[in-house]
Amino acid sequence: MRAQLQITILSAKLKENKKNWFGPSPYVEVTVDGQSKRTEKCNNTHSPKWKQSLTVIVSPVSELIFRVWSHQTLKADILLGMATLDICQILKANDFKLCEVVQSLQLSTGRNSLDVVGELSVCLDGMQVHPEALAQAESELASLPNGTSRQNGNTINRSSRDSSPSSDSDDWVIVSNDHTANSTDSLSTTSRPPPSMPHRSAASACNTSMKTYTSSSNSSPSELGEAPASDGFSQTVPSQEESGGGAGTTVSSQRANPRPQNTATNPSPKPGAATTTASTAATPATSSVNNCPLPPGWEQRVDQNGRVYYVDHIEKRTTWDRPEPLPSGWERRVDPMGRVYYVDHITRTTTWQRPTQESVRNYEEWQHQRSQLQGAMQQFNQRFIYGLQDQLAAIANKELLNDKPLPEGWEMRFTVDGIPYFVDHNRRTTTYIDPRTGKSSSLENGPQITYVRDFKAKVQYFRFWCQQLSMPQHIKITVSRKTLFEDSFQQIMSFHPQDLRRRLWIIFPGEEGLDYGGVAREWFFLLSHEVLNPMYCLFEYAGKDNYCLQINPASYINPDHLKYFKFIGRFIAMALFHGKFIDTGFSLPFYKRILNKPLTLKDLESIDPEFYNSLIWIKDNNIEECGLEMFFSVDKEILGEVTTHELKPDGGNIQVTEENKEEYIRLVAEWRLSRGVEEQTQAFFEGFNEVLPQQYLQYFDAKELEVMLCGMQEIDLADWQRNTIYRHYARNSKQIMWFWQFVKEMDNEKRMRLLQFVTGTCRLPMGGFGDLMGSNGPQKFCIEKVGKENWLPRSHTCFNRLDLPPYKSYEQLKEKLMFAIEETEGFGQE
Template structure:
């Protein structure tokens, strides 16, 4: 399968930063799972034997595998050297009998990576040599490679081990007990083998403390109807003072429990009180309960923080929680995720294509055109003017403009955009010196012209070089924030070079599209409390007035403003859009009562009622004030100075409605909006957007949503296929048979984004500019389809049947993520 996927299957391992960002140094080295320990591995450097000739340069990286079958952990690539220095830390879960395998590869862009050398170590041997204590334990590993059946030296690899501190008895007992279990350190807590994973979850210092404010307590058995069971003591609970017992040593079945019952979790024991009632002892927390505990679900683990508080690690999602998970809670969470995904799909479908009504231009009556000018009408009924003197055309009527000032000259770019030359200062500008407005702002009837002018301004302001941003998929929000907020605004206008850690994709534009899509999905997530949905039926976003719960929220709003402007500047799309009134405020345009209708229908209807009725007759006792509740506290704001003493009457109600409409959009979000706009305008100045309205700005950021299959098919090219090839006909049948949401996912698989650009599929952009969607015949029928998002190309093997094509395409779309080599 791995050979069949290109840009969407490049990551088969976990990068160092994926792991290290989710590890707390406060977590103890030995965990509660039977025999599992936390080990820190530092891959320092290497001295490699040169291969490929004297002028060849190495691009080496290391793969670390625990017990052979786990996904490898990969370092960054040490470029152009045979003595790379990585100094990367990995924190993994191991048993005392684990085997650590190190492989050094030479990274190649155009072909498969080459294994330079490998070596493996047995943790038990290292522990015996160091008396069970691993603290800055430096190792020099002799790398070997096999050639023609002979093992040859390939260099040296330097690593350090940290984090295990055992006594001699613990070491001997641990190695002896683990020798009877599989080397992967599996346990039978849930009735099946669940091997230890080298993926480490987040520290409770980051996630759980944000989710709960108090330590959860183990339920205490009720005392009103029956006496509680006796507390555990040292005589009958060996696990209290010694190491926490595992199930095999402490879990009993007193009282004749049936064999069909699920085994107790580690550290639990079932007992019977003097009245013959069953209760359960938790040796981990020294508590008792009447309820039989369920074993932890597959992939979960119990740990303790530095304050000895128990928390739970979900290795499946690499998250932590204070609450003990149950099958029911996990099922509820999964159902919530499914509903959230469905809501997201509905929100995506709310986007509609919007076009401006073509303007017929302004006709001046009673004056003749200047000599050499002619008035014409294009095929859309729009009026334009021809200057036969310069052999140019323009939308504006030459009779409405004054002559250019002395030393000024008007010219047109290759894209048809008017600009002006000031020969006295030897400068050029798009601003008309007669009006002070951009030259293409008069093209009100042609959105494409104004968009082309905006793109030209972005291109003219771009700086040479590129901005490199390296991020991890699992921490894309945090990594992107740290990278973007530390850069100067002018660096954000350079060409972007995005790297996903642990993946080998080359960014010709596809990775940048993927980054904008994934990052916007994360940073605009209402669960971060920065933004909220407009209402329960409108999934467009607006600023959350309660965002101040995060003391650094203004910094994050500035970051979000920068990212949104970068998407606009670089011609990329974001996952979700904002409300139209938000775009109006971004364009520095006023909002009115009509803008409230889609955001807050109830508020809108209330103001409309005031507008349509006589307030004096109703005697409503309203004043120029408004109330707002945040965190349970109600505050009163004056809409104008002294508003608490000014009563609303039928005479001044128009002013009240206008002030109240403005307050509704600004209540509690003035500072957040200011920070957002500060970050936005650092990248895209407001004057560049003066000739767009809020609907066009939304289209520029979000693109069109509905997939027009006919437009897609008409703007597709083929290599080694023709439009009449049976595989091509099957492909379009497959597309037409899918729902719109599935078509979007197919489009995202091929192009890196689910958004279609403004203008349809004919405006798809590739790494070298406009690039239509391409279907190329590649591979064998057993291969999976491959995507090249930077070139909008799908490699479609010559399948023998329609059913086979459907199976392969569905698998490629649903089961792949990441980027591989081009």
């Protein structure tokens, strides 16, 4: 009997480590019966609060394993503590029903460790079993599925990513037969498998525990604790935990149908070696062994807890997964450095990960689903329409030519762009207005001027006006590093706004010196890190996978929040005015607000893709057939309080229909982009305009403003190439070589524009391109072969992927890519 269980991870209290200045970034991983779910991480805290629900499928005799990890950017995550919870015991203690049962679990460093490192609070809900079903499940513990065994009331799951043969014992005795003893890759008896490292398969994304053994080629049979048997096969089963011994079991792969012995005799151990005496009376039965033969060089063993693992004597590693023959079309090879890799002759690709039948099947299913999705979304994903303006101009010109004749003395001519204009020979004047109709001959009430992006010229023009607005002399701002936020707030708000246009003289007490710009640069960087910190509840992240900032609707819990937003408005304007950079950037809709440009439905995609896709679905489908019964009102939750907002007067009683759904989409998009932040936004711009009027930024767009405020990093082209992956292209494909040639010819500003086009931001993480993040975690820069040669390149900012069509020449690639970068509209497509 299996049922669905909802686990809510509430909070945790972790033991503080005084050696580290910053706290951990913990998240919780829940493992049960081969399933693994994890929460989001909380940054820099010893008292994290998640309140996140996870749903798993369990049986009444399953065991929940909770692991609290600390997220690391540049290295593997660190295990802070773990705890186990027996569902059977919890059911018995709560009348066989789990309904919002809160449990406080003691976190320890290991399964059997007594060292308490913290406390974890969880809530269990949604499970109810019959007492008879629980009794029946308990009676079937002898042979649990999915490689799980029951020992002394503890369920051990061998598919857990961190359970290893070394996790529950300190010493090992490996008992083998003569064939194993004679192997040149025999294992040392005192060696212990190190903790497993999680590996993610490229196709199936499954975690596999892999470990490396220490080879000992000169070990004798006595050192290995060998016990020969009469039939050439020996097996030592683990003894009960009460005996205090930790015995290992070795099952050789020399025979296809091994017959386990009822008894096994251990020789006299050497000093320092752990031994175990096993007998039929004191030894529990081990899990059944698969009778299929293992590949050459592999060996099956059982640890002291009855868990089966497999030893690869060729590559000197261990794994929980039973090795399988390579799928059809795959080949195992070794490179000149001795590293093993696998070749897929069907797709002509290579991988370091050993393929399995399941991983190949999952990859093929993913490819099939992906091709179907691309076919269905092709029209939706197409960003650009070719020749539309030329067709409209040709139609308009044809109408002009076929109309009635011009008045006497008038002549119609065409510009080099094909736009008609009219010459009045009587008055010797020219105009775009047609004398026959009184309307402009162009499509947009004037000539179509080609948009030219010259970022440097715009910045120079902006700096010229800043110099004209600047005031003489300087102002001194004295702040302490310990109270940087409050000191800066008090002093900046005490100055007249025009005084903030003077040259800044920043003073840190105890660090007196001359400030020729370096101290001010540091002050802007440190203060921006403080005032824009989401922990102060003034700003929040735009999305789960988007670390750009937007105003937090719940900022009203601070009674002085409007004063702080006015101060932040002054501070951001000062950064632009004095040409300094800040540490963290805002969302693109917020930059458009600074530029006083109208927001559209497309802007919603950058901050809430799911909500945007829902509105697009409503727009493209008949909602009356679906029976959604929507009204012109929306609910919003702030700090646990749900309130209803009417999009129009009496909107709660006006139903959305096919006739008025366009109005509903427009109103709900406007509400989503500005919900609950009208007062905060007004206060921000009040402080901003006091220092720098918004009209001086009218020549910039949102992405250019982000570059000017957050700065541009020097891009390491070698790091970019080294951390780029290709799909349906090879590293030596001519399109890829052309692409990197074009990137080398770019200046740093255009490279940042290209990076912004593909990833959605012009800033790189601290680790460079190797640490680029996507919607599902780390995601490297990717170039994929998609489309035809007449298509424009497209970007998928959620996956850091550039769709590059197979262009026929370098000039064509350069032209299409530059046009896509300069003229693109919208945040992303996926």
